[in-house]
Amino acid sequence: MRIPLEPASGVPLYRQLERWFADAIRSGALPLGSRLPSTRGLAADLGVSRVTVTTAFAELEGSGLVVAAVGSGTRVAPVLPTVAARPNPRPVAAAAPAPAAEAWVDAWAGRPGGPGLIAFTGVGDPAAYPVVEFGRTLRQVLAREGAAALSYAPHPAGDPSLRRTVTQLLASQGIGVPPESVLITSGSQQALALVCQVLVRPGDTVVVEEPTYDLALRLLTSVGANLVGVPVDDHGMRVEQLAEVLPGSKLLYVTPNFQNPTGATLSAARRRALLDLARTHDVPVFEDDFAGDLRYSGRATPAIKSLDDGGRVLYAGTFSKLLMPGLRIGYLVAEGAIRGRLVEAKQVTDLGTSLLLQRALDRFVTVGRYQANLRRTTRLYRERRDVLKQALETHLPDARFTVPAGGLFTWVTLPPGTRADELLVAARDRGVDLASGERFYRNPDDGLSHIRLNFAVQPPGKISEGITRLAAAVEHLRGR
Ligand code: PMP
Numbered sequence: 001m002r003i004p005l006e007p008a009s010g011v012p013l014y015r016q017l018e019r020w021f022a023d024a025i026r027s028g029a030l031p032l033g034s035r036l037p038s039t040r041g042l043a044a045d046l047g048v049s050r051v052t053v054t055t056a057f058a059e060l061e062g063s064g065l066v067v068a069a070v071g072s073g074t075r076v077a078p079v080l081p082t083v084a085a086r087p088n089p090r091p092v093a094a095a096a097p098a099p100a101a102e103a104w105v106d107a108w109a110g111r112p113g114g115p116g117l118i119a120f121t122g123v124g125d126p127a128a129y130p131v132v133e134f135g136r137t138l139r140q141v142l143a144r145e146g147a148a149a150l151s152y153a154p155h156p157a158g159d160p161s162l163r164r165t166v167t168q169l170l171a172s173q174g175i176g177v178p179p180e181s182v183l184i185t186s187g188s189q190q191a192l193a194l195v196c197q198v199l200v201r202p203g204d205t206v207v208v209e210e211p212t213y214d215l216a217l218r219l220l221t222s223v224g225a226n227l228v229g230v231p232v233d234d235h236g237m238r239v240e241q242l243a244e245v246l247p248g249s250k251l252l253y254v255t256p257n258f259q260n261p262t263g264a265t266l267s268a269a270r271r272r273a274l275l276d277l278a279r280t281h282d283v284p285v286f287e288d289d290f291a292g293d294l295r296y297s298g299r300a301t302p303a304i305k306s307l308d309d310g311g312r313v314l315y316a317g318t319f320s321k322l323l324m325p326g327l328r329i330g331y332l333v334a335e336g337a338i339r340g341r342l343v344e345a346k347q348v349t350d351l352g353t354s355l356l357l358q359r360a361l362d363r364f365v366t367v368g369r370y371q372a373n374l375r376r377t378t379r380l381y382r383e384r385r386d387v388l389k390q391a392l393e394t395h396l397p398d399a400r401f402t403v404p405a406g407g408l409f410t411w412v413t414l415p416p417g418t419r420a421d422e423l424l425v426a427a428r429d430r431g432v433d434l435a436s437g438e439r440f441y442r443n444p445d446d447g448l449s450h451i452r453l454n455f456a457v458q459p460p461g462k463i464s465e466g467i468t469r470l471a472a473a474v475e476h477l478r479g480r
Contacts, residue, residue, distance in 0.1 A: 001037055001045060010116075012459065013048055014127055017056035025065050025076050036066060036074040039132070051128055051376055058131035068132060118466035119433040120453040124408070127459075128380055129324040130373045134364060141359045149359050153352030157343045158184025158331070162362040166317075166331050169365070173292070174306035175315065175333065183332045183342055186353050187325070188290055188318040191332035192216060194345045195251070195286055195314055196223045198338060204250040209237045211440030211447060213260040213288070216253055225250075227442050232259060234402070236266030239273045246281045254285060256304060257292040258407025261440045261452035265405055268301045275307050284338075285313045291321040293374060295406035296382035311335035319361065321408065322374055329353060329361055381408070381456045384463060388455040391467035396474065408456045411437075413449055418474055420448050426473035432466050 003020050005013055024030045036042075039057060043050040057074050060066040064081035068074045141149050153159060163179040170177060185191040200206060202224025208216065210229030220227055228245045231238050237254060246252065254274065256266035266274070278285045287304045305315035311334075318330035334342050346352070364370050385403070388410055392401050398415035414420060420436040427434055435454075437447030458466060 001042060003046060005046060005048070008461075010461070012127065014052045014055040014059070017046075017048075017053065018059045021056065021060055022063070022065055025060075025080065030076050032076055032080070033078050034076050035072075036076070038073060049376070049380075051130075051380075054130065054132040055127050058135070061132070061135070068135065074132075117431050117433065118458055118462050118469070120455070120457065120466060121433050121435055122454060122457045123321060123325045124377065124456050125380065125458070126324075128373075128377050130364075130369065133369050133373070134324075134360065137364045137367075137369065138356070138360045141356065141363055145359060149356045151355060153355040153358065156347035156352045158182065158353065159355060159358040159362060162358045163331075165362050165365050170315075170317075170333065173300070173303055175303055176306075177333050177335065181333050181335050181339065183334060183339070183346060184353050184358060185316075185330045185332055185346065186328045186350060187320055188288060188316040188330035188332075189215060189219070190346075190349075191314075191316040191318075191330055192253070192286060192288065193219060194332065194342050194349070195284075196220065196225070197345045197349075198341045199284065200225050200250055205245075205248060206251045206253060207242070207245055207249050207283075208253045208442075209255065209259065210442065211261055211437065211450070212253070213255060213290075214435075214439040216288070217440070217442065220253070229442055232262050232264055234264055236264045236270055237274070239266075239270040239277070242274060242277050246277050246283055249281070249283050252278060252283050252285045253288065254304070255288040255290060256301070257289055258294065258404045258409070260290065260407070261409050261435065261437070261450075262411040263402040263404025263407055263409045264411075265298075265301060271301065271304050272307060275304055275313070278312055279310065283312075287313050287315045289315060289317050291407040292317065293322050294378060294381060294408070296378065296385055296404075298405040305333060311338075314338075319370075322377070323361075323364075323370060327357055327361060329357060384455045384458070384460060385410070387460040387463045388453060388467070391464045395467045395471035399474075408454050410453045410455055412451045412453060414451065415474065415478075418449075418477055420451050422477055423451060423470075423473055426476050427470055430469040430473055432469045432473070434470070 003017065005016050007013065039050050039053040043053045057066065061068055065077055066074050067077050160179065162184060163182040166182050167177060167179050185194065196219060200223050204225055205228055206220050206225040207228050207230060209232045211232065230241050230245065236256060236259060256271060258265060285304060289303060303315065305313045315333040316330060319327050320330065332342065389403050392399060400413040402411045404410065414423065420438060424434065424436045435452040437450030437452065438444035441447040455463065
């Protein structure tokens with residue numbers, strides 16, 4: 001098929017493809033009911049990634065112009081909608097802003113004629129979500145299992161088959177646990193919330209990295225924890241400072257891989273030292289491995305859980321970053337007496353995670369689609385990490401920044417005299433969103449010389465343009 005695509009036009013390729021097909025369908029060039037080419041074949045013909053084609057097809061399906069049928073590919077719909085059949089999805093760039101930024105993002109989107117929004121916030125790139133493939137999997141599950149897949153989950157701890165599948169993923173990281181030790185949760189956020197519910201009472205001390213993931217800070221604060229911070233450097237939490245603060249604590253919260261927000265990975269030696277201290281002082285560890293499989297360089301460091309022989313480590317993983325956050329499926333590995341209390345907490349909280357989604361995810365993983373998607377996503381995000389590095393070196397030579405071995409985040413230390421809160425305002429004036437460092441610290445002022453950039457969300461051209469605009473915002477602040 002000859003479809004003219006213009007990579008330099010600024011319009012995403014999937015959008016150009018979608019428009020081309022929409023025009024061809026509406027003009028009758030592609031007759032009702034006719035078959036579209038296979039995504040694989042079309043991607044090869046056009047020299048674009050398969051994700052580009054599947055995303056374009058998913059958009060067409062969303063607007064009712066095509067239908068995807070199990071086993072027989074995608075066809076032009078038998079009847080065309082006169083108006084959009086379903087509400088349009090939100091624009092890609094604005095798909096996952098931080099809550100506080102939502103009003104601003106909406107206001108920006110409403111500005112006529114201005115430059116487009118470039119958000120270095122959110123999770124992964126929605127254009128990489130396997131919309132069509134996951135849709136197919138969902139339909140297959142419904143066809144095979146019918147109403148059973150739409151019932152309450154009979155096992156509040158999670159679908160037994162998915163729990164088995166998760167143990168296989170864990171085994172490949174050296175974490176050998178039986179399926180009974182795996183609790184399926186609604187994202188790893190819920191895993192932490194359940195652990196708080198069971199272990200943390202108001203006034204209890206919880207040790208966290210500083211800086212750390214903002215919504216863990218907010219969750220721990222909401223349950224009344226007394227938070228104690230241990231600084232993070234290029235090798236993760238400075239574990240040598242733990243010995244002072246750990247005694248008497250109720251929990252140690254740590255994100256050892258590609259930390260949010262710094263991107264740092266906790267060294268193997270520090271992982272061992274951390275676990276030794278937790279043993280000595282009898283403190284449970286919550287290991288938040290939110291993006292462990294999104295690795296772009298270097299070799300994997302053993303999970304703290306893989307070194308744990310006493311059931312002291314509660315290990316949380318999630319499919320949010322590796323697949324898509326809207327699934328809301330994560331898991332918590334818990335051994336020993338605490339397990340039953342966590343399952344009870346899960347049941348009384350939400351009666352179990354959506355069975356349909358658990359069944360679909362299980363199938364998606366067992367037939368290898370998850371792994372294929374992860375490989376594609378890793379390639380995509382690695383390139384973006386490198387493009388961001390290049391752009392920062394070129395346009396912000398006075399800033400220091402991390403180049404993480406995986407994950408989503410680069411942590412930027414601003415040039416002296418530039419404040420993150422002021423930069424956020426100046427950057428938004430230029431249509432760039434980012435996370436100011438303040439939200440990752442117990443005391444927000446401690447984060448004023450940092451910003452966090454998510455490099456995974458934007459395509460390379462947008463990353464470069466966004467950093468050019470950011471550099472202009474820094475210059476503006478300097479010149480005042
Ligand atoms: N942990 C970290 C470090 C995160 O960054 C996030 C989400 N951004 C989560 C946990 C929660 O993710 P989810 O509930 O979607 O698994």
